[in-house]
Amino acid sequence: MSVFTTVLARDLRLAIRQSADSLTVVAFFAIATVLFPFGVGPEANILARIAGGVLWVTALLAALLSLDRLFAVDFEDGTLDQLVLSGVSLPMVVLAKVSAHWLTTGVPLIVISPVLALTLHLPMEGYLPLLLALLVGTPTVSLIGAVGAALVLGTRRGGVLLSFLVLPLYIPILIFGTAAVEAATTGMGFTPMLSVLGGLMILALTLSAWATAAAIRQAVE
Amino acid sequence: MMEKLLTFLDMGGYALWVWPAYSLTVASLVGILVLTVRGLKAREREFEILKAQRRGGEAS
Amino acid sequence: MGASVGQGWNFDVHRFANPTQFMRIANAIFPWAAGLSALLFVVGLPIALVTSPADYQQGETVRIFYLHAPAAYMCMMVYGIMAVGSAAYLIWRHPMANLVARASAPLGAIFTALCLICGMLWGQPMWGTFWVWDARLTSTLILFFLYLGYIALGDAFEDPERGDKAAAILALVGSVNLPIIKFSVDWWNTLHQPSIMSKKGFSVDAGMLLPLFLMLGAFITFYIAVLILRLRSELLAAKIRNARLSQVAVNHAPQAAE
Numbered sequence: 001m002s003v004f005t006t007v008l009a010r011d012l013r014l015a016i017r018q019s020a021d022s023l024t025v026v027a028f029f030a031i032a033t034v035l036f037p038f039g040v041g042p043e044a045n046i047l048a049r050i051a052g053g054v055l056w057v058t059a060l061l062a063a064l065l066s067l068d069r070l071f072a073v074d075f076e077d078g079t080l081d082q083l084v085l086s087g088v089s090l091p092m093v094v095l096a097k098v099s100a101h102w103l104t105t106g107v108p109l110i111v112i113s114p115v116l117a118l119t120l121h122l123p124m125e126g127y128l129p130l131l132l133a134l135l136v137g138t139p140t141v142s143l144i145g146a147v148g149a150a151l152v153l154g155t156r157r158g159g160v161l162l163s164f165l166v167l168p169l170y171i172p173i174l175i176f177g178t179a180a181v182e183a184a185t186t187g188m189g190f191t192p193m194l195s196v197l198g199g200l201m202i203l204a205l206t207l208s209a210w211a212t213a214a215a216i217r218q219a220v221e
Numbered sequence: 222m223m224e225k226l227l228t229f230l231d232m233g234g235y236a237l238w239v240w241p242a243y244s245l246t247v248a249s250l251v252g253i254l255v256l257t258v259r260g261l262k263a264r265e266r267e268f269e270i271l272k273a274q275r276r277g278g279e280a281s
Numbered sequence: 282m283g284a285s286v287g288q289g290w291n292f293d294v295h296r297f298a299n300p301t302q303f304m305r306i307a308n309a310i311f312p313w314a315a316g317l318s319a320l321l322f323v324v325g326l327p328i329a330l331v332t333s334p335a336d337y338q339q340g341e342t343v344r345i346f347y348l349h350a351p352a353a354y355m356c357m358m359v360y361g362i363m364a365v366g367s368a369a370y371l372i373w374r375h376p377m378a379n380l381v382a383r384a385s386a387p388l389g390a391i392f393t394a395l396c397l398i399c400g401m402l403w404g405q406p407m408w409g410t411f412w413v414w415d416a417r418l419t420s421t422l423i424l425f426f427l428y429l430g431y432i433a434l435g436d437a438f439e440d441p442e443r444g445d446k447a448a449a450i451l452a453l454v455g456s457v458n459l460p461i462i463k464f465s466v467d468w469w470n471t472l473h474q475p476s477i478m479s480k481k482g483f484s485v486d487a488g489m490l491l492p493l494f495l496m497l498g499a500f501i502t503f504y505i506a507v508l509i510l511r512l513r514s515e516l517l518a519a520k521i522r523n524a525r526l527s528q529v530a531v532n533h534a535p536q537a538a539e
Binding site: 151156157164165170179 | 353371426427429430432434437438443446447450451453454455457458461462464465466469472494
């Protein structure tokens with residue numbers, strides 16, 4: 001457990017020192033969302049209809065922006081090699097780094113999302129499911145993204161490649177995340193969608209750490 | 222005879238969809254086949270050259 | 282070529298002992314696969330295009346289906362082969378399993394693209410639109426992106442072995458995700474199902490089976506034949522790389538000997 005807390009604390013410290021990185025992600029989220037009214041027009045009912053989907057899509061893209069830095073810095077300065085050679089549990093290291101990533105990008109995205117939802121005229125009953133779905137869904141985004149981030153270590157144009165690998169895998173999260181918001185705004189229960197998102201998170205939690213660890217191992221060999 | 226050919230080519234009015242489907246399929250399968258064979262031939266040539274160089278190197 | 286290739290070369294035995302045997306079998310299969318594929322195309326295409334009857338509901342567009350359905354089958358089968366090959370490579374370090382997976386990917390991508398294109402060309406006259414967010418079409422589109430991602434990742438590294446391993450991991454991650462994606466898309470589709478094509482599925486009647494199976498057979502044997510050609514090509518590329526490396530070693534050797 002100490003590996004987990006050590007790595008988590010270190011990554012959080014680094015993230016706070018370079019808080020501009022997290023802020024950039026949030027800023028991207030905001031600006032990408034604000035583009036939509038210009039694209040589809042300012043009518044409130046159209047915006048309200050697409051608000052959930054827009055917020056989810058832009059949140060995914062924003063999270064993606066920060067993902068290619070997840071392991072790249074440690075890969076370049078040799079920290080990853082040391083971690084692999086030191087014999088500590090690599091999946092544990094991965095989980096710690098993913099947790100730090102979620103705390104520094106996922107949580108700020110969740111915090112700002114209601115404000116952006118206001119600009120998109122999201123109906124009142126949509127806020128709770130939006131927040132809950134983001135809360136349950138964004139950890140999965142970080143977990144799946146970690147696999148991609150580890151796979152593209154050492155490639156040129158890693159960022160573009162990463163989005164190419166990871167975005168198709170995000171589709172289930174997008175479907176159920178948006179559906180939760182939509183169900184609530186059309187007066188239906190949204191708990192089934194949240195439980196599917198929870199199930200996806202548990203699945204990602206068990207599988208992604210191993211896949212990421214395997215990807216890191218082959219990258220530093 | 223000509224008429225038969227024309228009705229065949231017309232595909233019951235669906236010529237615009239049936240023929241592109243078939244031509245694209247044939248074109249892409251032939252395309253990957255040609256690319257594969259050309260790649261293989263290029264590598265065979267390269268390998269022969271390398272082998273000849275190696276023999277020359279051993280003889281000298 | 283065949284036996285003459287590799288004579289007098291001391292290649293890494295561990296890496297190539299296995300492939301030699303594998304390629305012996307593959308090369309024995311090749312003429313059969315290639316010949317059978319040519320035969321099935323020559324017999325199947327006229328039957329699919331000319332002699333088979335038009336469907337009473339779909340008319341002549343049913344002929345597109347003889348390409349669309351076999352291509353749909355192929356894109357699933359090839360991804361399955363890729364996933365199994367990748368697993369065999371990661372678990373048992375079987376080099377041929379990896380080559381099969383890597384060489385299959387472009388073929389799988391082409392079959393997926395053909396399935397999509399034929400599906401669109403079938404959809405326009407039948408549904409009145411090129412694209413509907415039908416569950417199957419959507420899943421196939423995602424599968425196409427997975428193929429492209431696999432190919433792009435495999436080619437993204439300077440060191441070919443890293444590309445092999447990264448792509449293999451991605452193929453496995455993708456194969457775990459595919460059922461989840463399929464399930465999600467099916468569910469999403471029933472949620473949003475527009476009425477335009479709700480029950481326009483069709484029963485496959487007996488007259489359709491012959492062209493369907495002929496084309497499927499033609500596609501499968503085509504895949505096997507081209508796969509073997511691609512394997513030969515990949516193995517040669519590896520030999521060329523090794524020869525280049527040993528040449529560098531030879532060039533440096535005299536200085537060491539003096």
